[in-house]
Amino acid sequence: MSAFLSIRNLSAVLKGGPPLLRSVSLDVAAGEVRGLVGESGAGKSMIGKAVLGILPRAVEVVEGEIWLDGVDLLRLKPTERRRRIGATAALIPQDPMTALNPSRRIGPQITDRLVDILGWRRAAADARALELLEQVHIPDPARVMRAYPHELSGGMRQRVLIASAFAAEPKLIVADEPTTALDVTVQKQILRLIAQMQARHGTALLFVTHDLGVVSKICGTLSVLYAGKVVEDADVRDFFAAPAHPYSAALLAATPRYTDPKAGLNPVPASVIKAVDAEISAFDRGWRNG
Amino acid sequence: MLARRILTRLLTTLVTLLGVSIVVFVVIRVVPGNPIAMMLPPGATQADIDRLNALYGFDRSILAQYFIWLGGVVQGDFGTSIQTRQPVLDLVLRRLPATLELAIMALVIAVALGGFLALTGTRLRGTATEGAIDVGNGMALSIPDFLWGLVLILLFGVLWPVFDISGRVSPSLVPEFYTRFFLFESVLRLRFDLWLDLVRHMLMPALALAIPLAAIIGQLLKQSLKETMHLDYVTLARTKGYGENHVIVREALRNAVLPTLTLIGVQFTFLIGGTVIIERLFSYEGLGNMAIDAVINRDLPLIQGIVIVFALLFTVINLIVDLLYTVLNPRLRNA
Amino acid sequence: MLDARDMVKRRLGLRLWLSGGWLVLLLLAALMAPWIAPHDPLEQDLFTSRLPPFWMAGAEPGYWLGTDSLGRDVLTRIMYGARVALIVALVAGTATMLIGAALGLIAGYYRGWPDMVISRLIDIWMAFPPVLFAILLIAVLGTGLTSVIIAIIVIDWTRFARVVRAEAMAQGAMDYVASAQVAGQRRLGIMLREILPNVLPTIVALLTLEMGIAVIVEAILSFVNLSISTDDPTWGGMIAEGRTSIHQAWWVLVFPLAALFLTVLSFSQLGEGLKDRFDPVLR
Numbered sequence: 001m002s003a004f005l006s007i008r009n010l011s012a013v014l015k016g017g018p019p020l021l022r023s024v025s026l027d028v029a030a031g032e033v034r035g036l037v038g039e040s041g042a043g044k045s046m047i048g049k050a051v052l053g054i055l056p057r058a059v060e061v062v063e064g065e066i067w068l069d070g071v072d073l074l075r076l077k078p079t080e081r082r083r084r085i086g087a088t089a090a091l092i093p094q095d096p097m098t099a100l101n102p103s104r105r106i107g108p109q110i111t112d113r114l115v116d117i118l119g120w121r122r123a124a125a126d127a128r129a130l131e132l133l134e135q136v137h138i139p140d141p142a143r144v145m146r147a148y149p150h151e152l153s154g155g156m157r158q159r160v161l162i163a164s165a166f167a168a169e170p171k172l173i174v175a176d177e178p179t180t181a182l183d184v185t186v187q188k189q190i191l192r193l194i195a196q197m198q199a200r201h202g203t204a205l206l207f208v209t210h211d212l213g214v215v216s217k218i219c220g221t222l223s224v225l226y227a228g229k230v231v232e233d234a235d236v237r238d239f240f241a242a243p244a245h246p247y248s249a250a251l252l253a254a255t256p257r258y259t260d261p262k263a264g265l266n267p268v269p270a271s272v273i274k275a276v277d278a279e280i281s282a283f284d285r286g287w288r289n290g
Numbered sequence: 291m292l293a294r295r296i297l298t299r300l301l302t303t304l305v306t307l308l309g310v311s312i313v314v315f316v317v318i319r320v321v322p323g324n325p326i327a328m329m330l331p332p333g334a335t336q337a338d339i340d341r342l343n344a345l346y347g348f349d350r351s352i353l354a355q356y357f358i359w360l361g362g363v364v365q366g367d368f369g370t371s372i373q374t375r376q377p378v379l380d381l382v383l384r385r386l387p388a389t390l391e392l393a394i395m396a397l398v399i400a401v402a403l404g405g406f407l408a409l410t411g412t413r414l415r416g417t418a419t420e421g422a423i424d425v426g427n428g429m430a431l432s433i434p435d436f437l438w439g440l441v442l443i444l445l446f447g448v449l450w451p452v453f454d455i456s457g458r459v460s461p462s463l464v465p466e467f468y469t470r471f472f473l474f475e476s477v478l479r480l481r482f483d484l485w486l487d488l489v490r491h492m493l494m495p496a497l498a499l500a501i502p503l504a505a506i507i508g509q510l511l512k513q514s515l516k517e518t519m520h521l522d523y524v525t526l527a528r529t530k531g532y533g534e535n536h537v538i539v540r541e542a543l544r545n546a547v548l549p550t551l552t553l554i555g556v557q558f559t560f561l562i563g564g565t566v567i568i569e570r571l572f573s574y575e576g577l578g579n580m581a582i583d584a585v586i587n588r589d590l591p592l593i594q595g596i597v598i599v600f601a602l603l604f605t606v607i608n609l610i611v612d613l614l615y616t617v618l619n620p621r622l623r624n625a
Numbered sequence: 626m627l628d629a630r631d632m633v634k635r636r637l638g639l640r641l642w643l644s645g646g647w648l649v650l651l652l653l654a655a656l657m658a659p660w661i662a663p664h665d666p667l668e669q670d671l672f673t674s675r676l677p678p679f680w681m682a683g684a685e686p687g688y689w690l691g692t693d694s695l696g697r698d699v700l701t702r703i704m705y706g707a708r709v710a711l712i713v714a715l716v717a718g719t720a721t722m723l724i725g726a727a728l729g730l731i732a733g734y735y736r737g738w739p740d741m742v743i744s745r746l747i748d749i750w751m752a753f754p755p756v757l758f759a760i761l762l763i764a765v766l767g768t769g770l771t772s773v774i775i776a777i778i779v780i781d782w783t784r785f786a787r788v789v790r791a792e793a794m795a796q797g798a799m800d801y802v803a804s805a806q807v808a809g810q811r812r813l814g815i816m817l818r819e820i821l822p823n824v825l826p827t828i829v830a831l832l833t834l835e836m837g838i839a840v841i842v843e844a845i846l847s848f849v850n851l852s853i854s855t856d857d858p859t860w861g862g863m864i865a866e867g868r869t870s871i872h873q874a875w876w877v878l879v880f881p882l883a884a885l886f887l888t889v890l891s892f893s894q895l896g897e898g899l900k901d902r903f904d905p906v907l908r
Contacts, residue, residue: 437885
């Protein structure tokens, strides 16, 4: 079975600066939920951005392929790549407070892709938006469609953004730390909602997070990133039973567990960091020579 | 809430207008020479002078004169011009349309040009074109309208004489108009021959007024557009499949416009202030040109009337901008 | 990343040098005009009227930039006109700054009734077309250099007052001011020792801007024949004369206009450059 999203040997650098991604390869099959885990700066968001074609201008992809639904995105012309991504993938952004345009009403912000990119009729798109808003448990969706973002709470806005992401029935959704900016009480609800919506629509999900606890709840597989390199690629159950890479093991040990508050909270030991850093520089040497 | 805002603004406006009239009154009454003496032919008797002084109220105390004037204004009587012996209000209202049309034309040019520069600079950010736009804007806004007017006269009146650099319209065409709003009238009556003649006369003075404002708009709008382009909702729109042009215009522009709008309000009043000298430079028959003549002729009631009209114009513009800001910003609308 | 910043810095440096260079040149020309100017600025000679500049056919040696319709040497008059322009720039600019900044500081830091009065005055002043106000003042005060300087101060103090008031208000709300108050410093002392130094870079940038504006205002007043006396050479007066004979002798307008243009541009670029150089964030 070929993966729906397949990233092959993707390497990116900050223009004139250090490497950000080091030959990253990962697959997401149709309907699979893959966690992308790492500390901040490990490059996990960068992978999500590369897939969605929104890398910052200062970042340059130096090699690799991103196959989305059988097409290598990096080989497409910019306009075509944008259209293709818009039609097959979607983003659930990190901060719902800044991800909605403050001067546009909610409705058009959900339906614009359907109408402009996918060529739906406006009435059909509106009906679809209403349906999705109901699916994400928004009360009085017709009123919310006419509202401006500032009239909604943070949790409500994230629901709107989830509805918007699923509206075009994409095959892949990238969720970029979708609960980090929310209150703890709301976080659990939103997480449950994402899982629910994913199951309902059968969408493949690339879930970017620094929180292994979240991964254990929602993901089937995961990739662990360190310094822009995938150090482990595993099934979630296997991973939590026995992580293969020492860095993964240390990361897992550093994660607080709700079942056993005394366990966890051990920082990643310096010896592990030293070992994995040595691994990275060995990789860089091989890369430069090869 | 909105009604209260408007009411407060109207009240401060009234206070400002009163202040303006007092300042003008005080400044003018310090004038040494007697304007009445200048009006009379040589050999006029003291009795003639006294009679005219009494007629214009110059024999009373300054305070009494002010209240007489104010009483007239409240009833719509701005006094009589000493020079032409016509009611000040008539004179001012006959000239006001010319100045308004010039100022509005300049504003339209400034917004179009500044908007174009800002959008182009944002679209091509990081390129040499953006750098050129920045340098051009920086220079254009530090040179005032008076100098731009002279440069334009040299370029398009002498070097490559395609525009008229004097007057508002060819004198032979004046009888064609029913109203004093020549430009609007020519458009409404679809008389494009008249319209063309007007534009040939008005474009240069309007451009002189517009260039500094266009540079300011270009600079500020580009800055806020570039800041907006980094925001999450713009990035989200990109993932939906939208291209750069669409993202700039539909996602970023409306939010970036708000700070620019407040600025345009203040700057538009500066622009109207600039019409005074620009009208002089281009011999344009507007309010400002008349104001300079009134000062030179010591026509006190006329000066007073013109200054009040300018002040009224400025405060009304500020009020409009305030309301527009409220309408465009959804956060303020139902607050 | 680094080389882009360096390029910006180099450009700033060039800007400072060019604008500073022009202003120094102008200052020298103004100071030494009586010794280095080729002619008497008032000397009229109808036999040499409307001579073109040196590179054109019909030019006379010694009249580098041509002559006006009364036969007066354009270059000489530009040099003498620079004296008026620079005196106005320095004196009016500085005086406007002192008065405007002081009122702005008081309004912004003391708040209360002084702020009420000053803000109201600013509102009233902003409702005047400045050029009309200046012309009116000259009509009242009579022509002459002193009148011009007074008129510039009277119409333009609000530019400083507005900006300084806003900055002083922002600074006054900061913690360091509160701690100075807790430490028992007097209000006047806090205003001068704590607030003023933080507002100073803005004031300096505004000052160079104001100098350029003062030159323009003087030129505008000369243009409508209301500056110093009609005989004394001023750039605005030359421009007014050049405007009337523009089709016969364009050089009478072009050269004083170029001098005015460069001077105004130099003052503003100097201000921008100084602001960037002294701005601790950019440095």
